[in-house]
Amino acid sequence: MKKVLALAVVAATFGAQADTLKIGYVSPQTGPLAAFGESDAFVLEQVRAQVEGGIQLDGKTYDIEIIVKDSQSNPNRAAEVASDLILSDEVDILVTAHTPETANPVSDQCEINEVPCVSSVVPWQPWFFGRGGNPAEGFEYTYHFFWGLEDVIGVFTDMWSQVETNQSVGGLFPNDGDGNAWGDPELGFPKPLAAQSFDLTDPGRYQNLSDDFSAQISAFKGADAEIVTGVVIPPDFTTFWNQSQQQGFQPKVVSVAKALLFPAAVEALGDNGNNISTEVWWTPSHPFSSSLTGQSAAELAGAYTGATGKQWTQPIGFTHALFEVAIDALQRADERSPEAIRDAIASTDVDLVVGNIKSATGPVTN
Numbered sequence: 001m002k003k004v005l006a007l008a009v010v011a012a013t014f015g016a017q018a019d020t021l022k023i024g025y026v027s028p029q030t031g032p033l034a035a036f037g038e039s040d041a042f043v044l045e046q047v048r049a050q051v052e053g054g055i056q057l058d059g060k061t062y063d064i065e066i067i068v069k070d071s072q073s074n075p076n077r078a079a080e081v082a083s084d085l086i087l088s089d090e091v092d093i094l095v096t097a098h099t100p101e102t103a104n105p106v107s108d109q110c111e112i113n114e115v116p117c118v119s120s121v122v123p124w125q126p127w128f129f130g131r132g133g134n135p136a137e138g139f140e141y142t143y144h145f146f147w148g149l150e151d152v153i154g155v156f157t158d159m160w161s162q163v164e165t166n167q168s169v170g171g172l173f174p175n176d177g178d179g180n181a182w183g184d185p186e187l188g189f190p191k192p193l194a195a196q197s198f199d200l201t202d203p204g205r206y207q208n209l210s211d212d213f214s215a216q217i218s219a220f221k222g223a224d225a226e227i228v229t230g231v232v233i234p235p236d237f238t239t240f241w242n243q244s245q246q247q248g249f250q251p252k253v254v255s256v257a258k259a260l261l262f263p264a265a266v267e268a269l270g271d272n273g274n275n276i277s278t279e280v281w282w283t284p285s286h287p288f289s290s291s292l293t294g295q296s297a298a299e300l301a302g303a304y305t306g307a308t309g310k311q312w313t314q315p316i317g318f319t320h321a322l323f324e325v326a327i328d329a330l331q332r333a334d335e336r337s338p339e340a341i342r343d344a345i346a347s348t349d350v351d352l353v354v355g356n357i358k359s360a361t362g363p364v365t366n
Contacts, residue, residue, distance in 0.1 A: 019062060019063060020062060020063045020064070020065050021055070021057065021062040021063070021064055021065070021092050021093075021330055021336070022065045022066075022067060022089060022090065022091040022092050022093075023064065023065070023066045023067070023091060023092065023093055023094070023095060023323070023326055023327075024066075024067050024069065024082070024085035024086070024089060024091035024093070024094040024095070025040075025044070025066060025067070025068045025069070025094070025095050025096065025322075026068075026069045026070075026071050026078055026081055026082055026085070026094070026095075026096040026102060026106045027040055027068075027070070027071060027096065027097055027098050027102060027319070028070070028071045028072065028073040028098050028099070028101075028102050029068075029070040029071075029072075030070055030072050030073065031071075031072045031073025031074065032073050032208065032209060032233045032234065032235050032236075033071075033073040033098060033099055033101065033102070033233060034073065035234055035261070035262040035264060035265055035313075036097070036098035036099065036121065036315050037070075037098065037315070038262070038264075038310075038313055038315070039304060039313055039315050039316040039319060040068070040319060042303075042304050042307055042308060042316070043316060043319045043320050043323070044066060044068065045307075046293060046300075046303070046320070047066065047292065047320070047323045047327075048064075048066060050292050050293050051064040051327065055327060055330060055331055056331060057330055057331060057333055057335075057336055058333065058334060058335050058336065062330075062336075064327075066323075067085060067089050067091065069081035069082070069084065069085060071101070071102045071106075073101065073102075074101070075100075075101045075102070075104070075105045076105070078096075078101065078102045078105040078106050079105035079106065079108065079109055082094065082096070082105065082106040082109035082110065083109050083113075086109060086110065086113045086115050087113070091115065092115075092116075092330070092336065092338075092341060093115070093116045093117070093118070093326050093329065093330065093341055093345075094106065094110050094115055094116070094117045094118075095117070095118050095119070095322040095323065095325075095326050096117065096118075096119045096322075097119060097120045097121040097122075097315070097318060097319060097322055098121045098122075098315065099121070099122060099176075099177065099178060099258070100122050100126045100127060100130050100176065100177025100178055100181075101176060101177060103119040103120070103121070103122045103127055103144070104122070104126075104127060104130055104131050104177055106119065107119055107127070107131060107139075107142040107144070108131060108142075110141055110142050111139055111140065111141050111142050114140070114141055114338055115141060115338055116141055116142075116143075116329070116338055116341040116342040116345055117141060117142045117143065118143050118144070118145075118322060118325050118326055118329075118345060119142070119143070119144045119322075120144065120145055120146050120318045120319075120321065120322055121146055121315060121318050121319075122144070122146055122177075122178075123146060123147060123148050123149045123151075123152065123178075123181065124144060124146060124147075124148045124362070124363060124364070125148055125149050125181050125184075125187050125188075126149075126177045126178055126180070126181035127144045127146075128144070128364055128366070129181070129187060130177045130180070130181060133364065133366070135364045135365065137365070138364065138365025138366045139365070139366045140342070141338070141342050142366060143345045143346065143348075143359060143366050144366060145321075145325070145357050145362075146281075146318070147281055148363065149181065149182065149187065149188060149189075150192075151279075152257060152279045153189060153192050153193075155279050156229060156255045156279070157192070157193070157196055157198070159253070159255060159277055160198075160227055160253055160255070163252055163253050165226040165227055165252050165253060166224060166226050167197055167198045167199060167226075167227070168198075168199050168201065168223050168224050168225045168226055168227065169193060169198050169199065169200045169201065169225060169227040169228070169229055170200075170201050170203075170216070170219070170220035170223065170225035170227070170228045170229070170251070171183060171189060171200055171201065171202040171203075171228075171229060171230055172206075172216060172228065172229070172230025172231075172232050172237075172240065172256065173188075173202060173205060173206075173230055173231065174205060174206055174207070174208050174230075174231070174232065174233070174236070175205035175206065175207055175208070176208055178231040178257075178258065179205060179230075179231055180205070182230070182231050182257075183202055183205070189229070190202070198227075199223070201219055201220060201222075201223040201225055203215060203216050203219040203220075208233055208236060209233075209235065209236065210236060210239065211239060212243070213236075213239060213240040213243050213244075214243065214247070216240065217240075217243060217244055217247050217249050220249060220251070221247075221248075221249050225251055226251050226252045226253065227251055227252065227253040227254075227255070228251045228253070228254045228255075228256070229254075229255050229256060230256050230257070231256070231257040231258050232256050232257075232258055232259040233258060233259060234258070234259045234262065234265040234268075236259065237256055237258075237259030237260065237265070238259075238265075238268055238269060241254075241269060241272055241276075242269075242272065245272060253277070254275075254276040254277065255276075255277045255278065255279075256276070256277075256278060257278060257279055259278075260276060260277070260278035261278055261313075261314050261315075262313055262314075263310070263311045263313060280314065281314055281317075281318070281354075282297070282314050282315075282316070282317030282318060282354055283297065283301075283312075283314070284297050284298040284300075284301035284302070284312055285297070285298070286317070286353075286354070286355070288351065288352065288353050288354060288355050289351070289353060290320060290324060290352065290353040291324050291328060291350050291351060291352055291353075292320075292323065292324045292327060295353065296353075297317060297353055300316060300317065300320060300353055301316060301317075304316050317353050317354045318354055320352075320353050320354075321352040321353055321354045321357070324350065324352045324353065325345070325348060325350070325352070325357060328344075328348065328350050329341055329344040329345045329348060330344070332344040332347070345359065346359050347359060347360070
């Protein structure tokens, strides 16, 4: 690993904020991806309460300040606010999550400016390869934890094998980081589906926030697709699914990521939300506990429902886990510097509310 010292960043960090460690957080709290950030306020309240007395870094007690920025579900905005956190707020570490449109541009800003960053809630392929990652080299300041496309493909095909179909699959892949990865001939769905004798119909990339899915529906009907899959933002799936019903397209199986992760998104479909499926990456039933608060997954989800009156939602666990990783790294760093904090992230091995995270065992570097 190269040892390149970011002198300007270090000097600023050791200046006015000498007794306060700053954690920056970027997520989509408004816009079409806002459902991912629905639990942010609850998680942040819990984390802030837990670190209210400060933490130890290299034998010294530091207060913790968490500065939150809204990506507005826009990658350009995500990059802009990440740059503000780095250059104006002078954060010591940045965490981010929720689709490549947020995590990738934030990670890129951190890599350019040599600021440690941890991200999540993006399959590792669109995060790593979507940023031009080279497996032989990796990145220097940016790290990531989440499942991969191989996991979701395994989950989906296992579900599909339990239903009698003609194995004709329609793919809904938007022109964004997720859609391009899912539809990629080498990294995405085509190869593993073909290996299991599924016939994938991919009508091509569409733009997010489309108001007409007639072309996709027509292609799927023409292929007699009895299965539909994809990675679709919530408003687009509502549009697609309502138009499918209107146009008489009723596949036997629908397994869609992103759009169906959230209770509110499924409720918006009404009766049309019955008998559709998605992947699940965190629930109250997961047998893990927070390294920060000691809460079990069930206790964390229950606390969310008690505080908000809402049903638990999957991002609670991974948003909470981001701060577990960040605070663990800060406490283990040899000194307060970007390099030391980065090196602590690189040696992470900790049990979180989402399971064990061990940096050294990832499928690719970082």
